[in-house]
Each structure stands twice: as structure tokens, then as C-alpha cells.
Amino acid sequence: MDKVYIEGLTIQTTIGFYQWEKEIKQKLVIDLQMGWNTAAAAENDELAKTLDYAQISQEIETFANNNPVDLIETLAERIAEYLMTSHHIPWLKLKIGKPGAVFNAATVGVEIERGSRS
Numbered sequence: 329m330d331k332v333y334i335e336g337l338t339i340q341t342t343i344g345f346y347q348w349e350k351e352i353k354q355k356l357v358i359d360l361q362m363g364w365n366t367a368a369a370a371e372n373d374e375l376a377k378t379l380d381y382a383q384i385s386q387e388i389e390t391f392a393n394n395n396p397v398d399l400i401e402t403l404a405e406r407i408a409e410y411l412m413t414s415h416h417i418p419w420l421k422l423k424i425g426k427p428g429a430v431f432n433a434a435t436v437g438v439e440i441e442r443g444s445r446s
Contacts, residue, residue, distance in 0.1 A: 329419065329445050330366040332379040334388075335359050341392040343403060343426070356400070356424055357435065358388060362411070363419035363445055379415060387411075400424045401438050408442045419443035 337360070340353040362379055369378035391410055397403050404424050411417055425437035 329363045331361045332364050332366065332381060333359070333361045334381050334385055337385050337388065339389040339392055341389070342396045343392070343398070343400060345398045350396070354426065355428070356392070356403075356426055357437075358425075359423040360384075360388075360411075361421040362415075362417045363443065364417065379417070384411065384415070387414075400426055404438050404440050408440060412443060417443065419445045 337358040339356050339358065341356060342350060342353055343356065344350060344354065362384075364379050366378055369375065371377075388407060388411075391407060392403060395403075395406060397406070404422050407424075408420055408422050412420060419441075420443060421439070421441045423437060423439040425435035427435040429436050
């Protein structure tokens with residue numbers, strides 16, 4: 329299976345369990361791999377036949393800002409479900425990091441894999 333990927337997508341959104349976190353925007357860093365057959369797009373150089381990573385990057389930021397949650401686990405699940413449904417993606421791997429959330433760690437976060445690679 330081919331993959332289309334986005335690495336190091338930085339967004340600002342409201343996320344967190346504590347009340348003070350609900351009143352600010354925090355940085356999240358997102359890595360995304362999406363299973364996709366890129367051969368059809370490559371055959372005639374057609375963007376419409378592949379996953380538009382610029383569009384998907386914008387959709388992720390919009391989705392996160394329109395759907396605030398407490399946990400990055402929840403956000404990861406909801407982004408995965410949204411992308412797989414709206415773009416008919418058969419498999420994806422999504423990593424969300426929250427840099428600065430833990431004082432002595434560069435970042436903390438979650439990584440999920442959903443769908444089938446076949």
C-alpha cells in the first residue's frame with residue numbers, strides 16, 4: 329500500500345482537562361500517514377485522484393478548533409474517524425504530540441492506527 333503523509337503539522341487549538349486549558353489555545357504537532365493507491369493520480373498527473381495533503385492539513389486544524397475536547401486521545405479518534413469517512417481512507421496512522429505539557433519532556437501524546445492496510 330502506498331502512503332500519503334503529513335509530518336510535523338503544527339496547529340493551535342483549545343485542548344485540555346483543566347479549566348485554565350479550556351481558556352487558551354495550545355500547540356499540537358501532528359504526524360499523519362494515510363494508506364492510498366497513488367498510481368491512479370500518477371498516471372495522468374491528477375490531484376483529484378489522490379489525497380490533497382494541503383486540504384487535509386487545513387481540515388484537521390478546522391476540525392480540532394470546531395470540536396474542542398479534553399483529551400488528545402479523544403481528538404485522535406475523532407480526527408481519524410472524520411478523515412477515514414470523508415476521504416474514504418482505508419488505513420491511517422495518526423500521532424498527536426502536545427509539546428510542553430510535561431515540564432521535563434519534549435512532548436507527550438498518542439499514536440493510533442486505524443483501518444486495514446490490505
